[in-house]
Amino acid sequence: MPKGSLRSLVLGQRVRWPGAPGAGESSVGHAAGAGRGLPPAAATLRRGAFMLAATMLAALAIGSLAAEAAATNGNGREGGSPGPPGATAGPGVPAGSGAATEGRRTPFERNASLADLAAGGRLDLVRERLAAGADPNGMTHGRTGLQLAARHGEVEIMRVLLAAGADANVVARGDSLPLCLAAAGESALHQEAALLLLQSGARVSDRCREHDRTTALMEASAAGHVDLVKALIAAGAEVDGADNVSSTALSRAAAKGHAAVVAELMAAGAAVDQRRDGRWTPLWLAADAAGLDHPALRARYAATARELLRHGAEVGAQPENDPRTPLLCAATRHAVE
Numbered sequence: 265m266p267k268g269s270l271r272s273l274v275l276g277q278r279v280r281w282p283g284a285p286g287a288g289e290s291s292v293g294h295a296a297g298a299g300r301g302l303p304p305a306a307a308t309l310r311r312g313a314f315m316l317a318a319t320m321l322a323a324l325a326i327g328s329l330a331a332e333a334a335a336t337n338g339n340g341r342e343g344g345s346p347g348p349p350g351a352t353a354g355p356g357v358p359a360g361s362g363a364a365t366e367g368r369r370t371p372f373e374r375n376a377s378l379a380d381l382a383a384g385g386r387l388d389l390v391r392e393r394l395a396a397g398a399d400p401n402g403m404t405h406g407r408t409g410l411q412l413a414a415r416h417g418e419v420e421i422m423r424v425l426l427a428a429g430a431d432a433n434v435v436a437r438g439d440s441l442p443l444c445l446a447a448a449g450e451s452a453l454h455q456e457a458a459l460l461l462l463q464s465g466a467r468v469s470d471r472c473r474e475h476d477r478t479t480a481l482m483e484a485s486a487a488g489h490v491d492l493v494k495a496l497i498a499a500g501a502e503v504d505g506a507d508n509v510s511s512t513a514l515s516r517a518a519a520k521g522h523a524a525v526v527a528e529l530m531a532a533g534a535a536v537d538q539r540r541d542g543r544w545t546p547l548w549l550a551a552d553a554a555g556l557d558h559p560a561l562r563a564r565y566a567a568t569a570r571e572l573l574r575h576g577a578e579v580g581a582q583p584e585n586d587p588r589t590p591l592l593c594a595a596t597r598h599a600v601e
């Protein structure tokens with residue numbers, strides 16, 4: 265039955281079906297009148313049938329109205345959409361207010377910490393928690409929201425946290441600095457996040473973690489972030505700084521085949537033959553990886569090796585306890601490039 269007909273029935277309006285009573289007559293009266301001339305038992309039975317039909321129709325109408333109310337999600341708009349500014353979610357309750365939205369949130373949205381919301385990319389709730397007085401340097405499981413946002417490349421959330429006073433140089437629970445976490449990510453968003461931290465006062469001379477003495481420049485070089493490498497060098501990062509196994513930014517870039525990063529590091533004066541762990545030169549690392557099956561990867565490592573050779577890398581440098589030179593590595597790997 266059409267929704268309007270059902271609503272009319274519930275509201276007590278007269279409904280006309282073929283054969284229904286005329287103006288001024290009620291459905292019940294018609295049912296009673298229909299029994300004139302019939303035996304009393306038949307008239308009673310007919311009146312009962314009409315009453316039963318009216319009750320069933322009323323129940324259907326109530327169900328239809330309830331479904332319609334649920335579809336509007338209590339805010340007067342189909343599908344539960346928030347509605348325009350000034351719309352109400354009920355008598356005297358503005359749409360989008362805490363009273364209107366709290367009931368629609370998941371347990372995570374209601375109970376998560378600022379750091380968890382930052383890691384989950386919930387910019388709207390991060391703003392809301394900060395506006396309510398949350399500490400921008402508050403920790404969850406020993407990590408701040410800025411660290412977790414940097415790890416996940418959540419640039420806009422980082423902007424909000426930094427504007428609220430988050431510490432760009434915080435180290436918590438042995439995790440890396442926010443700058444290092446962003447620099448280690450391989451996406452363009454991670455590079456943007458690291459550049460934002462530099463603009464916000466992140467120190468380039470700090471080690472990411474004390475146990476391995478990695479630097480942001482090393483992480484950026486391994487990830488292939490050319491613009492970030494340039495910015496770190498310009499900000500005073502130590503080009504030949506080494507971690508606890510003597511790995512440098514140059515050796516990490518060479519091992520990953522990032523020729524453009526190698527070029528930037530060499531232009532900044534990096535030592536071309538500094539050995540990682542006292543054994544492998546950057547050229548050796550590039551040559552040993554050059555035999556990967558994918559042609560694009562082989563070409564990338566070949567370009568890296570050429571860049572190192574252009575700056576005087578030693579072709580015959582042998583690691584300790586390994587008779588292979590960079591040339592022999594390339595030959596055995598069938599890297600003719």
